[in-house]
Amino acid sequence: MEEKEHRKHQKKQSGPKADRKKKRKAPGAGEEEDGRRRNPKAFGVQSAVRMARTFHRAQDLQTKKHHAPQVDRSALEPPPVVIVVVGPPRVGKTTLIQCLIRNFTRQKLSDICGPVTIVSGKKRRLTFIECGNDINSMIDLAKVADLVLMLIDASFGFEMETFEFLNICQVHGFPRIMGVLTHLDFFKNNKQLRKTKKILKHRFWTEVYQGAKLFYLSGMVHSEYQKQEIRNLGRFISVMKFRPLVWQTAHPYVLADRMEDLTDPETLRINPMCDRKVCLYGYLRGTYLKNRSQVHIPGVGDFSLSDVSFLSDPCPLPDSLKKRALNERERLLYAPLSGVGGVVYDKDAVYIDLGGSHADREQEEARPTAELVQSLIGAQATIDVKMAASKVSLFTGSEPLRQGELQEEEGADEGPKEERVWDPETRRERRRAIFTEEEEGSEGEEGSEEESEEEEEDSEGEGEAGEESESEEEEGELEKQPALKRLRVEGGSEAVKEGGGIEVPAFADSEDELEKSEGEVEESEVEGESSEEEEEEEDSEGGGRKAMDSGNCSEEESEGSEVDSPLLEELGSKVKHPKHKEKALEEEEEEEPCFETAGELRWKEGLAQKASEAFLRQQRSTPNLRKLVYGTVAEESEEEESGGGELGGLFHVSRPESEKRRRADGLDCSHYTPDATRDWDQQEVLDSIRDCFVTGKWEDDKDATRLLQEDEELYGDFEDLETGELHQGDSGKQEDQAEEDESGEGEDEDGGKVKGNAEGEKQQRLDKKRRLKERFNTEYDEGDATFFDDLKGEMQRQAELNRAEFSAVDDETRVQYEGFRPGMYLRLEIQSLPCEFITNFDPNYPVILGGLGASEGNVGYLQMRLKKHRWHQRILKTRDPLILSLGWRRFQTLPLYHIEDHNGRNRLLKYTPQHMHCGATLWGPITPQGTGFLAVQSVSGTKAGFRIAATGVVLDLDKSVTVVKKLKLIGYPYKIYKNTAFIKDMFNSVLEVAKFEGAALRTVSGVRGQIKKALRAPPGAYRATFEDRLLMSDIVFLRSWFPVSVPQLYNPVTSLLLPLGEKESWTGMRTVGQLKHDLGVKVKPNKDSLYKPVVRKKRHFNPLHIPKELQRALPFKNKPKNAEKKGKVPRDLQRPAVIKEPHEKKIAALLAALGTVHNHKRKSAQARQREQHKDFLRQRQKQEMDKMKRQKEARKKMFRMIGQREKKQQKSSLKGAAQHD
């Protein structure tokens, strides 16, 4: 692409900005601008504490960024990224996958079953898989997902499944999650739409992480999502980075995208329910997978892989990276379970899906999945039948009967032979022939003849003749079985491979032989036919050739061949190779001591001979040593299989057998006793290890004199200041040394000092010095190498070594050393899968093969930390069945919950705590510590509420349990002496008491004591002492802890084996509650535990009886006789209680209210009246007082007048008596 011409930046010529710039550029302005210099105080340290804090914070932030460095073990050619599309039904999952596939490959895939792999870019492939709404699928796929596309129906909002899936992801390592909102076109109101988007987004963020990507698919156009939006989504997917998840990086796993049933049709006919031999295909992910290792298939069970081989990639990345975009041919699509995939590569055959009318019909059918399964099964059967037929026709000429027998035999016993059965078309017969030859050892001619014929065909190569003839055969067979849809094409890439196989290195044939003896030839794909041919020839050539071989091979190999004489073998191995000679000697020491001397002599000659043969030996030794180590085992097992070494069916070779026995019962010792050949008294022998010591000669880069010399050259120049003498390093010496090294003489020489100090040389030296100094400086300044940096460097080196070590080795050998690499497309064969797996196969459910590490296939006790999920409604009960998802597995088990006391004791709990962590112990598969798990109560159907019951992590694995529950033993005293008491009824025998001697006791009242000694009678009674005297009514108890046993139930959830349509209805063991409910069994509870209405007993009081004497003494009114008399109100005078009607009540209430008002009025009136009255009284009193006063006055007046009058009268009488009278 051409460079786009960008618009140049135009500098401002005028204005304030330009002025400022000009000013800055002006001379003498620099200092003025520099704030630090102008105002140093502003930049000075104000507070040391603050400074320290700032520094700490900076350091904290920096350290926080560090992750524990890990060796980068990611594959160079990574497997396709697994993208799981998940969401509730009818949210648009299938449509999204279809649109994405269409976006990447420009192909329309109308019907999608199982994983679909596509090439999305130059370096990336994607595998899409749709996750059903079933919790089993959700759990399985969360474990293998790299990216999750979580579809959410915006018109509805979040559904429970979404949250369940998020929680499953969280437990099993968090893969990348991307939300996709669909059904946005349902919103008519724009404001409502925006609001909903925002709410959903924030909720999504709280679940995943702040700022998690949420995509909006705004609407459908012609029942597809909008192109631009899909393209954007696709871009996001293709640049996304994925996090390595612990479980995934530590375990190999395969998401199977193709399945074949290889069971022998005959056994199938006899017993349709027999265990099936099944082949699964898929990309290996995670880490290296070893052949014959154990795998777990979630939903099926544990199996060991009987055979693994790698196939050529069915969906390879484009080769050249020059182009910017992929062309149409490179946009591959591979989805065998959906019935699409174009080219299918089997082990050594290529199938091309012809498509056509048949395929179209299949896709249009209403029930495509069932149809597909049907067709798959049908196709296999036909191939087997066909193959069997062709077999007979091919071998009728020579030995038809034997062949038939053989075929039956092979059908009956399992092993590598059966793989052949699956290989269809022409090549398979030949392979079979090789096998029979190996087995029987007598049919060499036939096989080789046939092979040579075929080879000719092959060598004619791309010639159409061969192809045609084969395709003709093919067609004939096709006519027989029209159900077969595939056509195998020879040539192409396969042919190229075969061609490559012809040019093998000289020692390769021996390697092949080894592989054959190991019974692993069959797996080899790259191995050419021609090399097999060579083997054939070798075999047919027979003994002589073998003997020659044994010369440079180990004795084991020749032992395996069983034809050679032992003597020859010994001799040969000794002459050729001292190492093997040693070995051989050890084996044969007692028998043939005479050879030792011979060997010794040989060795002395060998000193000279060795050099000449060195190259040859170097060439041969590698495969030989490998064969020595790894070859024998297979041979031995082979012998066992074939049932003893029989030669030509007549003679029995006994020697190797006996030797093996001797070896089998030999001395188990790690010492390596030396052979007595080397005489360490001899000088030349001693010379052979001269350089193993520090005193010997060193390599150039480590030689001390050499290094010293270099040092001298660098730092040799110095001037002795005292004498004024100028010393100079000698440069010529180094050159001399170099010359000597080249010539190969490694002797030290006295430094003949050459003092040619030319000017140029001095300059050179100075330059060198400067460069060294520079290097030192850079290293010193930059490399403040922390521990972290060192560690990272080390990891980096290891990663490079890992990549480089086997890169030169061809794949066939490489997989033996390191196992199958992630990214390879594998064919995995499993011997005995349950037949339900095949008969009920539904490609919509994922088939995952999860590799198991060492001893992860065992079961034991697991101790976990568990917490009831806060969204789960109910707490969990101890010993109730629970379905766990742990590691690859889903299984039902009976956990015990417990909590740790302060002293480390695990006390049993009946139920999980509501909001706290607790311990759980269960019987289950051994899984590494630190693995997360989740628990559900049932996987069948959908239950109301949140289904994930608990989550947690594995803490410990053990073979025994330490959970205890509290047990109180109760006894009663039957004899008490001071502080000693005899207690009975706590134990049943003397022995039981003896076990508890010294145990602490307590009474209900809190008196503490101790068990002392058992008593003879009654049995189980004992003497105990207490800190205080007991009462007979005391109850004595002993608090103890009783170990609880964990029920050993491990019940894998076999959901994949259920019939079609019922896969989501797996029910395992039911809880006791469920069982009782289902069977209608009523619980018979303890009567005492029942809640009853509280019935109070009627209390009866006796009449008070007063003695007569007392009665007599009582005062009259208190005499009971009188009290009785006035006591009771007679019944007729008692007023009956009046119960009012509501209406009357209302009236009464109203009347009462009125009454209250009236009363109040009355009261206030009264008060007022009383007040007035008081006033009135006061006034009257006042008037009264006044009146009294007046009367008093008046009386006073009157009495005075009277007195005066009387006085007057007296006076007058005295004078006036006379007068009166």
Add this chain to the structure above:
Amino acid sequence: MASSCVSYEGCNFFRQRLVLSTLSGKPVKIRKIRSKDDNPGLRDFEASFIRLMDKITNGTRIEINETGTTLYFQPGLLYGGPVEHDCNLQRSIGYYLEALLALAPFMKNPLKAVLRGVTNDQKDPSVDTLKATAIPLMKRFGIDGEGLELKVLRRGMPPGGGGEVVFSCPVRRFIKPVQLTDPGKVKRIRGMASPGFGLSLIAETTNGTFLSAEMASNPPGQGTPILPEELGKNCAKLLLEEIYRGGCVDSINQSLALLYMTLGQQDVSKVLLGPLSPYTIEFLRHLRSFFQTMFKIETQKPEEDGKGGEKVLMTCVGVGYTNLSKTLK
């Protein structure tokens, strides 16, 4: 559910089989143990070894038939902790210690084993040799710290025994991968002579490789006593032979080094060995049947004379073994 059983015949390489079985969790069945012998079945020292295995594990199931010719061994989990064992006097402590060295890093609790019996004899590596060679080798695989120790408290010779050795080892979750390809040059030779019994010589190289040779005198009452001078001379010759073979690991510890390499993380490990001993060869086969590990075996001829014999460069990818016994806190 239990892993498939591995089956063998004969009593040879008995320890290897039980050790690998314990590490891999695969049960092992050994048949025809000295079935043709006059005295068939397991010997006392093997029974003692089984007992030791039982002591350091939890949940091991052992079934032996009446004649003792068939053994079924279902391993438990390695437990460790303080263990005391009276070793049978037919074999020296080295016989038992070699197995403990292989198992000790993978225990639940750090192992502290007190072994009593014969410390030096003619059949097995002596405790001195193991102390001088195996312990530094373990350190190179990251099994170090103050916990790693092999202390010889008392010596005991056949037939009386009476020696006592304390072996303690820390626990590891992973084993580090190693690249030991340069043995270096011998810089010092040391030895341990126990008067009248034997001699053990150790050659140390500049790169921290320890090569050993040892020789023990005949036990009293068996054969003619050997002159000390002669014994010393022969032992020195043995050491020269060992140096001739060379490699970064001496011949008795080859299998230990290979085991740790196999059990390492999923990285490439390399180690340069001298010629493989028969014991090691069998061990490699066992490693393949228990862990499906194959080593890349390359012979290296020293580029010039004077550097001893041919060496073997062993390369493998670790299986990513994790210590399943260790408790997560």
